[in-house]
Amino acid sequence: MASSNKNLNIFFAKNKFVGSFESQDKIPLLKAHNECCFIGRSNVGKSSLINVLTKTKKLAKTSKTPGRTQAINIFEINNKLNLVDLPGYGYAKVSKVARENLMTLIQEYIEYRDKLDHVFLLIDSKVGIKNSDIDMLDLLSDCSRKFSIILTKIDKISNNYLEYQKKSILSLMQNYKKSFTKIYQSETKKNNGITEIQRSIYGISQ
Numbered sequence: 001m002a003s004s005n006k007n008l009n010i011f012f013a014k015n016k017f018v019g020s021f022e023s024q025d026k027i028p029l030l031k032a033h034n035e036c037c038f039i040g041r042s043n044v045g046k047s048s049l050i051n052v053l054t055k056t057k058k059l060a061k062t063s064k065t066p067g068r069t070q071a072i073n074i075f076e077i078n079n080k081l082n083l084v085d086l087p088g089y090g091y092a093k094v095s096k097v098a099r100e101n102l103m104t105l106i107q108e109y110i111e112y113r114d115k116l117d118h119v120f121l122l123i124d125s126k127v128g129i130k131n132s133d134i135d136m137l138d139l140l141s142d143c144s145r146k147f148s149i150i151l152t153k154i155d156k157i158s159n160n161y162l163e164y165q166k167k168s169i170l171s172l173m174q175n176y177k178k179s180f181t182k183i184y185q186s187e188t189k190k191n192n193g194i195t196e197i198q199r200s201i202y203g204i205s206q
């Protein structure tokens with residue numbers, strides 16, 4: 001039903017904020033939906049992408065300043081699926097303790113969340129993969145979590161550079177064959193790549 005662009009937009013337009021939780025064990029018992037989450041370095045564009053996917057301006061809070069999202073934010077799509085916005089990692093300008101606390105929150109969510117079906121790991125296409133991303137890839141692989149990569153902010157780079165980034169990431173993915181699923185791209189101004197990501201998430205809801 002929802003394979004066309006228009007139907008996907010209709011599917012995602014029915015959404016609501018479920019709640020914001022400071023740790024995995026504080027999430028109450030929710031409807032038994034499959035869940036997918038967005039993780040990535042701070043400022044990579046996780047919250048912005050959730051807004052574009054759902055055609056809302058303010059479902060997820062975004063900011064120019066890294067470190068905007070500080071908790072596990074759960075959104076329900078079409079009464080069928082949970083979409084989860086997580087805090088970013090790797091932001092140098094917060095204290096070591098604050099950084100470690102956020103990392104623990106992310107780790108425990110990835111490790112223990114029963115309903116988590118798929119992880120979208122966002123990478124800024126201009127910045128590429130950093131050591132903190134490798135740590136996250138290792139965690140996903142250790143926890144046997146299926147994941148896809150989304151190269152974000154592709155409006156900031158040339159097509160050639162985008163191809164180069166994709167190739168180098170695909171080559172790195174040789175190390176994560178069991179968990180890696182697919183690579184996507186996105187930009188939130190002209191909605192490039194958005195339909196493909198919607199389709200993938202729609203698939204998780206079925």
Ligand SMILES: Nc1nc2c(ncn2[C@@H]2O[C@H](COP(=O)(O)OP(=O)(O)OP(=O)(O)O)[C@@H](O)[C@H]2O)c(=O)[nH]1
Nearest residue numbers: 043044045046047048062063067068069088187188
């Ligand atoms: N040029 C460009 N900027 C983008 C794009 N997506 C997001 N941004 C900008 O990147 C900044 C960070 O976006 P957020 O969505 O708040 O990033 P986040 O990953 O949720 O950040 P944290 O919550 O701090 O981890 C904002 O200024 C956005 O406007 C994009 O596709 N292109």
Ligand SMILES: [Mg+2]
Nearest residue numbers: 046047068069
């Ligand atoms: Mg955010």
